[in-house]
Amino acid sequence: MTILVTGATGNIGRRVVDGLVGAGQRVRAMVRDPQSARLPYGVEPVRADFTRPETWPGALDVVERVYLFPFACGTGFVEQAAAAGVRRFVVHSAAAAGFAPSDDPSALARHLEDERQAHRGLELEVEATGREWTHVRPGLLAANALGWVERIRAERTVREPYGRSGYPLVHEADVAEVAVAALLTDDHLGAAYTITGPAKVTQAEQAAAIGAAIRAEVRFEELTPAQARTQWLADGYPPEVADWLIELLAAAVDGPGALPPTRTYEEITGRPPRTFARWAQDHAADFLGEAA
Template identity: 65%
Template sequence: MRILVTGATGNIGRGLVHQLVEAGQEVRAMTRRPQAARLPAAVDVRYGDFERPDTWSGVLDGVERVYLFPHIYDVTTPGGHFVDQAVRAGARRFVVHSAAAAGFTGEEPADQSLTYLKEHLAFERQAHREVEQWVEATGAEWTHLRPGLLAVNALDWAESIRTERVVREPYPTSGYPWVHEADIAEVAVAALLTDEHVGNAYTLTGPAKVTHAEQVQAIAAAIDDAIRFEELTPQQARTHWVGNGYPADYVDWMLESRVDSIDDSGSVPPTNTFQQITGRAPRSFAQWARDHRADFR
């Protein structure tokens, strides 16, 4: 059985490829930079680009199951959508990397004053749900994985931690149940290789809310060195992020996402999905920090 992993060199895709290889599967990896992929020798690494339909046939040939990375899936050809072409090439099962927002009701966040965040979540919900529905419409088997906020977002702090041993953020008590990318990959393996998860949509999070201040403490413990948390006012954070190249509208919802989760985990409460599927608790943020200590040293 040949399994295609799209987004194969990303944080989740790379781990998924390794887990599938360890499980003895025949893996094909789709990437825009095959020469820099650094994947196991057993993997069939091929050039493919969602924005270049002329590259799809060479990637999809002989593929039976697909891990579908969340990209711009509105690209079509006279022959149809990437998903349609995959089905015509022989794909019979898709595991869709979606997002928690795809399962939202449209009422999130609870605080209706958070208009930028609400608009962002509505866009996320529509974009990811459209991909899910496209896959469902093919008649192929499907499982939707809907991760919440990813622990790898903390890599945004890597440079300032490496060079200054400092993190600059507003709202130190805000935070979410950050999900470890290895947990997502592990559930994806189960959905690709077994029949137990066909037709299900799973929201995946970490085990509990971890505040930004607690994240910094966990990273400090992982690298065995002190890291200073410098609390910014909202205006200071806006100036800091815009100065680092973030668009102003992106900064608007970034600030509101912090406000959303000050008192609790906001729009993304913890789930026990990973434990239900695997029988084990989700990996903690402290574990994620230990797994990524090299990024911060």
């Protein structure tokens, strides 16, 4: 059996590749540049792109199961995959796919509705094929903290608004582990799993955990929302992104915001989810960089 992993070099996709290789599976990785993909030994890289349908037949030849990256939505890839003989899809979706539709005009609500429509749209494409499916819906990823890498390397400082704001950030390894189980067993057919970390972890706590992982003090410097917006715009963020980010953080100061912790990972694996502290340890080298 050949399993195709799309998005194979991403934070989660690469972990899916590793998990399948560790399970002794034949893995094909769909990548744009096989030379730079740096995949494990034995993985078959294939050059293909969701924007280039002419590349899909080579990627899909003799494939029976697919780990499906969100960029497939609306491209026609799902339909062609089913026609080529794919029998099972495990969809890399998002927690927003399970949210109720909303016409709230706030920047955050508009963003979440866009997320809901995009990810649920891909799920519906897969369901419409009549093939086997599982939807894996991670919440906010701990890997978002990699956005602090440059500043932590240079200054050992995190500058953000709302230091007490936080979400139950999920380790990419937890998401990949569930995806691998759904690809390899029949235990998860027809399920939609929302996966989070074990508990809310504030931004100030995230900075402290990264500091502990790299054995250096990482200061948290709290900005006002206006200061943060100015900084993000200077960093190249579009204004609408800056607006919904501020609302996202403000919504989770006194509680878990739009996404409370779930027990999904523990219910599936029998183990508690990996903590943010564990994630920071696993990514210490990213934050050390040349400053190590």
